[in-house]
Amino acid sequence: MKNVCSGRCRFTLVAWATASIALAALAAPSSLSAQEPIKIGHVAALSGGSAQSGEAITRGLSLAIEEINAGGGVLGGRKIELLQRDDESVPPKGVVAARELISKEKVVALFGGIDSPVALATVPVVNKEKVPYMGVWAAGTGITRNGAEPNFVFRVSAVDVLVDVKLLDYANKKFGSIKPGLLLVNNPWGASNETGLLEAAKSNAALHIVGVEKFENADVDMTAQLTRLKEKGADTVIIVGNAAPGAQLMKSRERMGWTVPIVSHWGISGGRFPELAGPTAGDAHFVQTYSFFGKQGTIGERVLAALKKKYPQIKGPEDIFSPVGTANAYDAMHLLAKAITQAGATDGDKIREALENLSGKYEGLIKTYDHPFSKTEHDALGPGDYIMVRYDGEKIVPTQ
Amino acid sequence: MLTSAVITGLGLGSMYGLLALGFHVTYAVSNTVNFAQGGTMMMGAVLSFTLSVTAGWPLMSAVPVALVACALWSILVERVAVRPFVRRGSNSWLMATVALGIALENVALFTFGRDPRGMPPNYLTSHFVIIGGLKTQYLQLLIPLVGLGLALSLHAFFQHTRQGKALLAVVQNAGAARLMGIDVERITTLAYALSGMLAGVAGILVAPLFTVSSTMGTLFGIKAFAVAILGGIGSAWGVVLAGLIYGVAEALVTACLGSTYTQIVSFSLVIASLTVMPNGLFGRAGVRKV
Numbered sequence: 001m002k003n004v005c006s007g008r009c010r011f012t013l014v015a016w017a018t019a020s021i022a023l024a025a026l027a028a029p030s031s032l033s034a035q036e037p038i039k040i041g042h043v044a045a046l047s048g049g050s051a052q053s054g055e056a057i058t059r060g061l062s063l064a065i066e067e068i069n070a071g072g073g074v075l076g077g078r079k080i081e082l083l084q085r086d087d088e089s090v091p092p093k094g095v096v097a098a099r100e101l102i103s104k105e106k107v108v109a110l111f112g113g114i115d116s117p118v119a120l121a122t123v124p125v126v127n128k129e130k131v132p133y134m135g136v137w138a139a140g141t142g143i144t145r146n147g148a149e150p151n152f153v154f155r156v157s158a159v160d161v162l163v164d165v166k167l168l169d170y171a172n173k174k175f176g177s178i179k180p181g182l183l184l185v186n187n188p189w190g191a192s193n194e195t196g197l198l199e200a201a202k203s204n205a206a207l208h209i210v211g212v213e214k215f216e217n218a219d220v221d222m223t224a225q226l227t228r229l230k231e232k233g234a235d236t237v238i239i240v241g242n243a244a245p246g247a248q249l250m251k252s253r254e255r256m257g258w259t260v261p262i263v264s265h266w267g268i269s270g271g272r273f274p275e276l277a278g279p280t281a282g283d284a285h286f287v288q289t290y291s292f293f294g295k296q297g298t299i300g301e302r303v304l305a306a307l308k309k310k311y312p313q314i315k316g317p318e319d320i321f322s323p324v325g326t327a328n329a330y331d332a333m334h335l336l337a338k339a340i341t342q343a344g345a346t347d348g349d350k351i352r353e354a355l356e357n358l359s360g361k362y363e364g365l366i367k368t369y370d371h372p373f374s375k376t377e378h379d380a381l382g383p384g385d386y387i388m389v390r391y392d393g394e395k396i397v398p399t400q
Numbered sequence: 401m402l403t404s405a406v407i408t409g410l411g412l413g414s415m416y417g418l419l420a421l422g423f424h425v426t427y428a429v430s431n432t433v434n435f436a437q438g439g440t441m442m443m444g445a446v447l448s449f450t451l452s453v454t455a456g457w458p459l460m461s462a463v464p465v466a467l468v469a470c471a472l473w474s475i476l477v478e479r480v481a482v483r484p485f486v487r488r489g490s491n492s493w494l495m496a497t498v499a500l501g502i503a504l505e506n507v508a509l510f511t512f513g514r515d516p517r518g519m520p521p522n523y524l525t526s527h528f529v530i531i532g533g534l535k536t537q538y539l540q541l542l543i544p545l546v547g548l549g550l551a552l553s554l555h556a557f558f559q560h561t562r563q564g565k566a567l568l569a570v571v572q573n574a575g576a577a578r579l580m581g582i583d584v585e586r587i588t589t590l591a592y593a594l595s596g597m598l599a600g601v602a603g604i605l606v607a608p609l610f611t612v613s614s615t616m617g618t619l620f621g622i623k624a625f626a627v628a629i630l631g632g633i634g635s636a637w638g639v640v641l642a643g644l645i646y647g648v649a650e651a652l653v654t655a656c657l658g659s660t661y662t663q664i665v666s667f668s669l670v671i672a673s674l675t676v677m678p679n680g681l682f683g684r685a686g687v688r689k690v
Contacts, residue, residue: 048516048613048615049515049516051514052515214658214659218659219659220412220609221404223408223534223655224655225658227404247518247611254535255534255535257533257535272516276516276518277518278518278521279521
């Protein structure tokens with residue numbers, strides 16, 4: 001056979017081969033990226049009146065991520081890396097941060113924070129970009145029930161419509177309330193609850209809502225709103241708002257010398273409510289999804305021990321502020337990791353499908369999850385998972 | 401309901417008045433104002449909280465230290481952000497003081513923390529009298545008195561003392577004042593220190609009623625400047641009275657219409673009254689010699 005390739009030709013062939021291998025390596029980085037971390041974003045209030053909520057969520061996420069990474073990570077040994085951005089409780093800032101994390105950092109999924117207005121503004125972005133979003137605090141009904149098809153928004157937290165039923169029911173059973181008055185923050189979260197509470201009241205023959213009042217986050221005196229509710233004969237006040245305005249509300253109530261029972265959504269537990277509200281902080285009974293007080297299960301014991309070890313300032317359950325943030329985030333992160341494993345990829349659509357069809361049971365902190373989500377149900381928790389609590393000093397203790 | 405609004409309004413209004421008094425003092429002496437006043441107020445509150453709660457100092461020593469710090473900070477603002485520009489005949493001190501205020505806020509955000517804090521109860525906040533069926537803390541009664549008292553003493557100082565007249569001479573004609581042996585730079589420094597202290601007093605008084613945070617001064621500063629203009633920035637008791645009027649109006653709007661309308665209505669009122677009385681409610685038109 002005739003030799004068709006001279007020395008120079010052989011050199012060219014070798015060069016081509018080398019170049020094509022290099023190109024192939026560039027084009028398909030999968031072999032190199034096996035150990036590249038999987039980036040998960042977290043956009044929440046890390047400063048301002050609800051800064052504690054952001055820190056609590058961070059603790060839950062970090063703890064779960066450490067456990068997952070210690071167990072070998074996901075997708076063949078890839079570690080999970082958390083990237084955080086502060087939305088300062090301002091929706092446009094949250095949206096900008098979410099976009100930045102998605103387009104620049106290429107996060108695989110996003111976690112949200114305490115503020116429903118921020119979450120509601122972020123929903124269209126994640127649905128358009130096809131990036132799974134895990135709500136771990138904000139309870140606005142429209143966050144998960146957003147009408148998008150397919151819907152990339154999931155939640156391991158309370159849902160306003162269901163909380164609203166619980167709040168009215170509790171007011172009636174615990175305080176014998178038949179004429180509750182509503183005092184709500186004047187933003188989309190307040191509006192979501194106004195609808196929910198009025199609907200809930202329709203189906204509860206035992207009570208009738210006598211008045212609806214609004215307040216702004218910066219309000220310092222709420223005696224006007226409280227007085228109007230008092231004049232209408234309110235026998236309980238249902239409040240929906242965050243810690244700082246909630247505290248001003250308790251102060252106004254104290255100044256009026258009005259001892260009306262207060263039943264609250266959980267926004268007040270996202271900041272230093274006992275310090276800000278003063279001696280009457282304990283009068284507000286509010287909803288939670290988890291309490292570190294009382295007898296803990298195996299997971300509860302483990303998480304508590306891990307929290308104590310990682311954050312030396314935590315000596316016991318009384319030192320865990322905003323516990324729902326930590327508990328919800330912990331469970332949600334584990335569920336997401338399971339979905340990524342099941343999907344076998346970091347593709348948003350595949351992870352969404354995996355979340356909707358999660359196989360096997362997961363024994364979490366709040367409960368044991370068995371098919372927590374489906375195509376139509378994107379909320380993992382329901383009324384059966386809610387508990388009512390109040391502050392006793394700095395501690396959060398169950399009231400039931 | 402209205403009693404409560406008036407009491408809250410008087411308290412808030414006195415805060416605006418005290419801050420506006422700070423604008424008045426530096427304006428009267430140097431024709432400049434420190435737009436970092438809101439930040440200085442925050443500094444007074446944050447420092448007194450940090451020293452008394454975090455460091456455990458008695459309030460009696462925490463408050464004077466916080467006030468001195470506010471005075472020193474304002475002197476620094478004058479040296480760095482006002483004097484160099486005024487010397488060149490530029491108005492850029494306006495932006496420079498705003499910038500320093502924002503810088504101070506950010507420093508507080510990183511050092512004091514992101515969480516709003518609450519002052520622990522003290523004698524003035526845990527004792528109260530009942531007015532119109534409402535518990536009114538001693539502090540809420542004290543605040544307007546402090547505001548009016550400070551305004552009256554400043555008024556008396558400017559009108560009836562040699563030093564006060566020297567201060568006013570500076571603004572009329574700095575050159576001539578210098579020839580008369582008045583140390584213009586020193587007097588301007590003093591005016592800034594005084595304005596910083598007034599802001600500090602406002603911050604310390606308001607801290608137990610509301611929350612202490614790095615952003616608490618921003619809106620206060622803006623409203624206080626509106627109040628200073630409303631009252632007529634050249635009149636000491638005018639700005640304090642305007643502060644009280646603004647505070648009460650704001651609280652009444654909140655009580656009657658709801659807080660959604662507070663800013664819209666109260667700022668509209670300011671604009672409307674300035675249209676009718678361009679020199680402010682209590683100000684006089686400046687005499688311009690030709």
